[in-house]
Structure formats: structure tokens, C-alpha cells
Amino acid sequence: MSDVLSSIKFDSEGYMEDASAWNEKVAEAIAIREGLKLTDRYWVVIKYCRDTFTKTGEAPTLRNITKNTDVQTKELYELFPGGPGKLAAKISGLKKPTGCI
């Protein structure tokens, strides 16, 4: 585990326990762990996730992201293969998106 992440607490699936411990270096380190290298396009999404979380206490939905940034759904899936909701939340230091059960 890289030094940046050594002081961060994660749940069993690799999501940060405390969103306030997040910073850009942490995001980069989590991304590397997920096999991704963050480019400008990633940062558009990550910054939007963080802004929304600061304002509402919740992670944005995919619809929020595509309506309020210039990143469209198809590109989101290319940036975050296998599930942009989960991966964007993970890299942005937010909780995993879940249903009620």
C-alpha cells in the first residue's frame, strides 16, 4: 500500500470510511489501486462528485453528472469500466451506492 493511503481507513470493499480524509493525492493513489491513471476528464467527474457531496452530503447520480458536466454517459463508462457509480464514488472518497436492501 502506498504511503498516501497508509493512514486512510477503508471498508471491506475499498471505500473510504471518512470522506473528509480525502484529497487529490489520495484520489490518485486509489485510482492506481484500481488500475486507472487520472486524466483531466476524470477530474471533471471527481470534482463534481466532491462538490455535490459537500453541498448535499450525498454522491451524485449518473444523471446528475451527465446533466451538469460535459461528460456523457458513454464516456463515463469508458472512464470507469465496470460501473461509473461505484468507481467514481470510490475514487472521490465517497460511500458505495446502494439500494435499501
Add this chain to the structure above:
Amino acid sequence: MKQFLILGAGTAGTMLVNRLVKKLDKKEWKITVVEKEENHYYQPGFLFVPLGIYKPTDTYKSSRKYIPSGVEFINSEVDNIDPETNKVTLIKDKEVLHYDYLVIATGSTIRPAETEGLLDGGWRRNIFDFYTLEGSIALGKFLETWKGGRLVVNVAEMPIKCPVAPLEFIFMADWFLTKKGIREKVELVYSTPLPGAFTKPKASAVLGNLLEKKNIKVEADFTISSVESSKNIIHSYDGREVPYDLLVSTPVNMGAPVIERSGIGDDLNFVPTDKFTLQSKNWQNIFVLGDATNIPASKAGAVAHFSVGVALENILAHIKGKEMPGKFDGHANCFIETGYHKASLIDFNYDVEPLPGTYPLPVLGPMRLLGESVLNHWGKLGFRYMYWEILMRGWGVPLPEKMSMVGKKLD
């Protein structure tokens, strides 16, 4: 006279007005309810219509019947809400209503047009919803003569009304098709944008095996991009294709069009609302109830029920210029039909996930939490009576509004 205006006489609006009328001074306040539908629908009943358990006429009664005397009832759609001037314009006669306090309880509905191709050729032919009475009836007719094939249940996007309903439908379909003698000719597929049919650890542990037991395939992380109804295929944004013979769709859910027209909602027309006080985030004399809010609780009648008392307390305090005492905890509970006359029961809030144990319901209970039981199934069916005769009359129910840990097991 001061004017108290309520938009919407569904589950939340009807419960509120029945309790509010007992609390506001009639000499000082006029209460008006505006509702666009002639009928008040018992929406949980829609799930049972396609499977022949409820008749269509079991699911609605006249909206007016549940409006208490002394309250003005206007049957019209709302054209515009202007919170800056405290005015609401109706579609009917372009009537303008002034308000001192406003409650928005305009609900949420399905928007199939939001998904490319969903309304093309297959809609109501081999693609159905069960979130409208018309959809449920049409699906029931289709199932009557269906010979089998691939039944795909799809959830387009969260949040949806009654989040467990699509899962209940597929559980009950397994039972219904078995009874009909064609289960072995049907492949059942559940496709969801979430990481799984169950995403909470305790619920997954207790109920996860139901999918395997009932031979239901799960297509997880599936965000539908389009429906190709000429080929009977749904496509996802990450390039997956799922073929179907019968598609039971839960389309995108959105708040009422008037919220969008008035520019007071979020991307899905839900009104930004304080999740603890139920007051609008932008206007102090507006409270928001039921599915119309953007609070991170389930869009379900139980949430409307448990939050209406908190909202009422806060409204009355705010009118008197006092500090608002009520703090909603996100409490929800619901029965999950699992077929074969059994159901599960879940009880949870903003912070506590559904846990196993027992629910200390007076007289009937204790009911089993998370696990399946026959009593839970009868609880669900019996709930319709309680809805019309107790909840919608604004009478007290012996259930605590705040979620309780009594009976719940943490490990």
C-alpha cells in the same frame, strides 16, 4: 383568513390534511387541497393486479372521500408554483391561489420517454410497467395467454418508487408461473443499475439465496441505454445486450412536471428538502412531503407515513414562530413479497440498514424481520384495509414514528 395550501392528495397529502385540520384554528385558517386525479390510488396494490391477486377496482377510491369536511378540494392540475410571491396558478380556469403556507406533495411518476426506444413498438405489447393501473392491467392480460420465454425485469435508474417492488415482482412471477405450469419454460432475469439485487450486507446474507433458490439470473451494474424493440433487446451503456420476450420495466422516476415548470426542483424534478425537518431548503413557508422530496429515504408510503407527524409538528411550530422540534430519521419499513404466500419485512432508517430479528407489532406481531414468513404475507395483504380505514383517515397507528432497535439483531 390565512391560507394553508396543500398540493397533492395522494398518500402524503391526504394523511397530512386529515391531521392538520384537527390542529389549525378554523376561524383563522382556510385549508385548500389541490389534486389532479379524481381517484386516490392505493399504489402498493398495483403489484398484485397483473398476478390476479387484486382486481383493478381494489386499488382506488374517490380522492374527495378522504378529504375532511371544512377543507376546500379543487380537482385540477397545478400549472405553476411561484414561491417568491406565494402564489400557485392552476390549469383549471387559470385560477390563482395565494398561500401563507404551502405543502408540496405532488409525488413522482414513471417517465418511459426518458429511455431511448422504450416507448417504441413494444410498449404495452411485450413491454409493460406495473407502476400505473393501466400498465398493471395490460401486463395481467399479457400473462393470461403467455406461453413462456425470457422474462426480463429491468430497473432503469435509481431512485425509484417502492425500491423493492421490481424484486417482489420477479419473486412473485416465479410462483405465479409455477402455479400456471409454465415455470420450466420461462427464464427469469433481473437487471439493475445497482451492484446487485441486494446491496446491504445483512439483507444480502439473509435473502441473497432466494435468487438462486428461485433460479433468477441477475444482470448487475446494468444501466440501460436503449431498448431495441424490433429485436427485443435491451442495451446497456457498457455494451451489454440482454434479449427478452417479455420486458417488465421500471422506467426512470421523476417528480411532477409542475416542479420543472416552476424551476424549483433538481435534475429529476424532486424538490430540495431538509432531510430532518422536511422544510424546503429555499423557502421557509414551504414544506415538502412524500415522493416529491429529494431526501435520501425510500420513495414509499411508509416514509410518507413516518415523516408526516414530524412535518406537522414542525409546521405548527413554525407558524407560531417557535423552533422546529421534529427531526425525521429516515424511517421506512415494508413487506417484501417473496411468493408462495410468504413475505419478508424490513425496517430501517437513514443510518441503520435492514437487520434480522423481530418487529414488535401489537396484536398481530411480533413479525419476523428480514426472513420470510407466512404472517408477513398476510400483513401485507391486510395492510390495504389499514391504509384506507386508518392511515388515510389521519388516525393514529400504534407504530412508533422513529425507528426502534427493539427486537433487531446486530450479529
